[in-house]
Amino acid sequence: MTDLAATLRHGLADALAAEDWVTDPLWRGAVEATPRENFLGQALYKPSEPPGPTTWTPVRRDSIAPEDWLALAYEDTTWVTQIDGILAEDAPGPLTGAPTSSSTLPGLVAQMIERSGAAPADRVLEIGTGTGYSTALLCHGLGEHNVTSIEVDPHAADRARKALADTGHTPTLITGDGLRGHPGGAPYDRVIATCAMRHIPYGLLRQIRPGGTLLVTLAGWSFGHGLVRLTVDDNGGASGRFLPGYTSFMIARAHDRPPHGPFELLPGERRPSRIDPAILDDWAGRFVAQLAVPSAERLGLGTEQILLDVATGSQARTRRAQDSDGWTVEQRGPVRLWDAVEDAVETWQRAGSPHPSEFGLTITPDAQRVWLGTPDGPSWALPI
Structure with missing residues (x-):
């Protein structure tokens, strides 16, 4: 199985390079070296096919052949690992509900790291450890001493901590609210968020050195998404443009919409x-x-x-x-x-109905505004 896993890792890296998901040899090497199967735990969820509400069925590692588990691990696919706080290995059977943790498709993970500009000697804060796979890629490329990762869910955090230790990685791992960052490790050169946010917490921005970057998906309760890379300035603010492509992540739990019961549409x-x-x-x-x-x-x-x-x-x-x-x-x-x-x-x-990459975001200590075209173009305030 060791030889098969290595073959599949190299095949995945080749596929990601062919599709331009990864272009930097540093991060291609990280994909080739990181055993994704170790970060899927003992089970994952498979979704039902449409139509109708999605049913999530746990697939347990010990219930399928080892080579089939490896084949799942090295698909460039997002595998959901937690539904409404229930890890797949703890599920009593098929569930309906909302995904709350996953192993994001490797191509997107590698592309996110590249787009952040992370390079050797950079100190990186990752918001959303998840399964730990992306954390392991960062450790491979930057060294454990340069990587800090935060996970809000204690069960997911414990599982990621074990998976990282089992693969020889010892980054700084924090269980807590990633939107607060980790001031004890600041300042950071790069912050990469693998969850979406409605706005950028100002306290988090202050943990990035001037000239450093924050890569985050802006999202909201209407399920719109845009990936933006911000560069921090010397005046306590930041600015940057949204990036090409189509990137979405689960919204940070503190930014998710409040729950509500049945509602009535009134005249x-x-x-x-x-x-x-x-x-x-x-x-x-x-x-x-x-x-x-x-x-x-x-x-x-x-x-x-x-x-x-x-x-x-x-x-x-x-x-x-x-x-x-x-x-x-x-x-x-x-x-x-x-x-x-x-x-x-x-x-x-x-303006021609452009992609979100024609938009940008400017943050000052007093406001956060998304603008179209140029910073002095039409703009909309984010909820802060």
Whole structure:
């Protein structure tokens, strides 16, 4: 099995290089050297096929042939390892629920590390240890003494700590809220977040040296995502552009939407919609709409979108018009959610409906604003 695992690791590295997921020999070597099978624990979850709610079925390592487990480990696939806090090895059987920890596809992990600019001698803080696989890649490339990783979930943290020790890695591992960083190890040259955030905690930014970088996925309750690389300045702020591609991560638990029970869609003011609601199913369109209504949770699909404002209880609901080829929107509450979405989407469409890589983010001690095109272009405030 040792020879097979090595062959599969090299095959994975070759595949990632061929697809330009990894281009730096340092990180390709890390992929070739790191046994991903060690970081999947004793089980993982496989999702059911659509349609219908996703059912997560645990696949236990000891229930399949060793070569089949290795084959799973070296797929360039994200394997969910925890559902609603239940590790796959502890699951009594198939579950429904939300993923809360995973082993992200290796190509994205390697690309994230490269995009952060991490290089030998850099001190790196990783937010979201997860299974520990990405932490092991960092240790291989930078040395354990330069790597600090934080995991909020104690069960996932314990499992990652064991996996890292078993593979000979001894980075600084912290169990706690990664959004607070780890001031004891600051300042860092690079901070890499493998969870998404609604805004950048200012205290975290202050733990990065001037000229250092933060790589993080900006996300929200409408499920828009954009990966941004920020460079810290000398004045307590940071700025940078969103990057090409399509990157999404689970949102940090402290930034996740508040739970709520059943809700009722109440009557409101109805009018024609100026935009096709299905634009919110587009990656960039959804990102733009979320900027406009950052405290709204998005439900629905296609022409039947539903927005529920967590802060005020405001609602918006769209549907196809019965007597025309257009759409209608019904709104109620103090915040006219769809008005704000229409304004933002039309601004974006006038600019040519670009990918989020045409946007940037500027942070000062007083505000965080996402802008389109240039820092003095149209902009939207993040919720801080």
